Amino acid sequence: MVAVPAEVRPRGFAATERRDAWWVAPLLQGLMLAVFISYATWAALQNANYHWGGYLSPLYSPLITADWIPVPPSLLILLPPVLFRATCYYYRKAYYRSYFLDPPACAVGELRAGRYRGETAFPLVLQNLHRYLFYATFLYLPFLWSDVVHATRFGGSFGIGLGTLVILANTTALTFYSFSCHSARHLVGGGLDCFSRTAASRACHAAWKGASVLNARHMLFAWMSFFTVCSADLYVRLLASGVIHDVRLL
Amino acid sequence: MEAVLKIFRGDATSGAFRDYTVPLDEGMVVLDAVHWVQAHQASDLACRWNCKAGRCGSCSAEVNGKPRLMCMTRMDHFPPGEPITLAPMKAFPVLKDLVCDVSWNYSVNRRIPAFKPAPPEADGTWRMQQVDIDRVQEFRKCIECFLCQDVCHVLRDHDRKDSFAGPRFLVRLAGLEMHPLDVESRGAHLKEEAGIGFCNITKCCTEVCPESIHITDNAIIPLKERVVDEFYDPLRRLWRRLRGSA
Ligand code: SF4
Ligand code: SF4
Ligand code: FES
Ligand code: FES
Numbered sequence: 001m002v003a004v005p006a007e008v009r010p011r012g013f014a015a016t017e018r019r020d021a022w023w024v025a026p027l028l029q030g031l032m033l034a035v036f037i038s039y040a041t042w043a044a045l046q047n048a049n050y051h052w053g054g055y056l057s058p059l060y061s062p063l064i065t066a067d068w069i070p071v072p073p074s075l076l077i078l079l080p081p082v083l084f085r086a087t088c089y090y091y092r093k094a095y096y097r098s099y100f101l102d103p104p105a106c107a108v109g110e111l112r113a114g115r116y117r118g119e120t121a122f123p124l125v126l127q128n129l130h131r132y133l134f135y136a137t138f139l140y141l142p143f144l145w146s147d148v149v150h151a152t153r154f155g156g157s158f159g160i161g162l163g164t165l166v167i168l169a170n171t172t173a174l175t176f177y178s179f180s181c182h183s184a185r186h187l188v189g190g191g192l193d194c195f196s197r198t199a200a201s202r203a204c205h206a207a208w209k210g211a212s213v214l215n216a217r218h219m220l221f222a223w224m225s226f227f228t229v230c231s232a233d234l235y236v237r238l239l240a241s242g243v244i245h246d247v248r249l250l
Numbered sequence: 251m252e253a254v255l256k257i258f259r260g261d262a263t264s265g266a267f268r269d270y271t272v273p274l275d276e277g278m279v280v281l282d283a284v285h286w287v288q289a290h291q292a293s294d295l296a297c298r299w300n301c302k303a304g305r306c307g308s309c310s311a312e313v314n315g316k317p318r319l320m321c322m323t324r325m326d327h328f329p330p331g332e333p334i335t336l337a338p339m340k341a342f343p344v345l346k347d348l349v350c351d352v353s354w355n356y357s358v359n360r361r362i363p364a365f366k367p368a369p370p371e372a373d374g375t376w377r378m379q380q381v382d383i384d385r386v387q388e389f390r391k392c393i394e395c396f397l398c399q400d401v402c403h404v405l406r407d408h409d410r411k412d413s414f415a416g417p418r419f420l421v422r423l424a425g426l427e428m429h430p431l432d433v434e435s436r437g438a439h440l441k442e443e444a445g446i447g448f449c450n451i452t453k454c455c456t457e458v459c460p461e462s463i464h465i466t467d468n469a470i471i472p473l474k475e476r477v478v479d480e481f482y483d484p485l486r487r488l489w490r491r492l493r494g495s496a
Contacts, residue, residue, distance in 0.1 A: 009340060093453055193432070
């Protein structure tokens with residue numbers, strides 16, 4: 001359907017009447033994602049320096065030490081969390097905009113190759129299974145919290161180092177990220193139409209309200225947790241390779 | 251102080267941006283400037299408006315490339331001295347100047363399965379609790395300006411009006427689906443006719459909504475999850491099979 005003459009209002013890639021620097025946000029977002037993804041991939045492939053004293057890198061948690069596995073175990077450990085993020089409603093928005101340029105920004109023309117199918121056809125229709133990756137990564141949280149406890153053990157006695165705080169911050173950020181998930185918000189009560197009918201549905205309403213408060217900040221938790229995962233790995237890695245020394249606070 | 255408006259003049263077959271110089275007044279909005287042009291320079295300039303208060307949703311247009319209500323966009327929002335571009339919504343066919351044919355939206359609306367209430371209580375009436383209705387009240391704020399439809403790339407760039415109802419109608423569907431008294435099932439409609447899978451949750455609709463409705467987070471994503479419940483979740487499908495309900 002032709003809405004206006006094309007010679008007056010062009011269509012096609014990057015065509016827009018916007019005057020602001022619309023390309024800055026997708027560019028920065030794409031660069032930040034690329035930096036985090038590259039670092040996490042590099043660190044997961046090292047298969048060394050992920051452990052120092054009671055500190056364990058979150059990229060290697062839960063720790064699997066099996067020599068017979070042909071790939072670095074960290075890659076297997078990371079598969080569910082990676083798919084969880086890849087199918088996350090927030091990250092979808094981020095990479096559809098920054099990498100697929102579909103659209104690059106609002107009211108800005110995009111590359112049009114073939115007939116648009118969105119998330120109705122393979123492979124993107126698989127995004128609909130995001131909730132299963134939520135279930136899978138939910139199982140990681142007890143391990144991550146036990147890593148926090150281990151990070152307070154220094155040669156058999158209790159203590160707190162800068163690394164303890166880094167690992168605690170990361171586990172907290174990952175917990176908030178998981179509980180603010182859109183699928184979680186649906187599963188705890190969002191799927192109900194009537195909240196007031198029974199005691200169970202009233203409990204679901206309370207859970208849904210809580211999930212909604214977190215969900216409104218899902219983007220924040222998504223970035224924070226990606227940052228803390230990479231920072232916690234980097235901190236442990238630098239300690240383990242002897243580049244820096246831990247600061248003992250308590 | 252003056253401002254230069256570059257206004258699209260024409261229709262679906264031919265047109266051009268023409269310059270109009272307008273004197274500025276304190277508190278002036280873009281719609282005031284358009285009215286000034288109509289009164290002093292181009293009495294044949296076509297534009298839709300009704301309330302001049304952001305309530306009727308008639309004055310939608312694209313100001314400097316962004317979908318906006320002309321009556322809610324102040325002229326002092328723009329840097330002085332720079333011309334302001336004013337164009338009709340790009341996703342719909344232009345009838346004349348700033349006026350589009352938005353009738354496609356009404357045909358989408360007519361196909362949505364209507365509200366179907368549960369049977370009344372014993373005394374012949376229906377009761378709802380405020381906690382049950384809080385969520386859908388957000389969706390009732392919609393003024394049908396169709397700015398979200400205009401900015402949605404599925405309609406604007408890909409022109410999939412054949413398969414996708416657009417964010418405004420997903421908001422309406424959410425209001426019906428989440429209504430505590432409604433018993434109609436709209437899962438198949440959402441998936442097949444409204445084409446919810448075409449939305450790739452890139453949130454431009456939410457960015458432009460003048461009523462600040464959280465279209466993507468509160469309407470579209472929860473509806474996508476309901477469609478998953480009904481059509482994509484393998485365990486739920488198995489469970490329904492075992493119980494003999496599918
Ligand atoms: S979030 Fe979905 S409905 Fe809204 S503008 Fe983007 S693609 Fe369209
Ligand atoms: S949802 Fe918002 S942008 Fe869309 S038609 Fe309603 S008021 Fe306008
Ligand atoms: S983790 Fe982002 S929506 Fe589920
Ligand atoms: S004139 Fe009614 S919304 Fe602008």
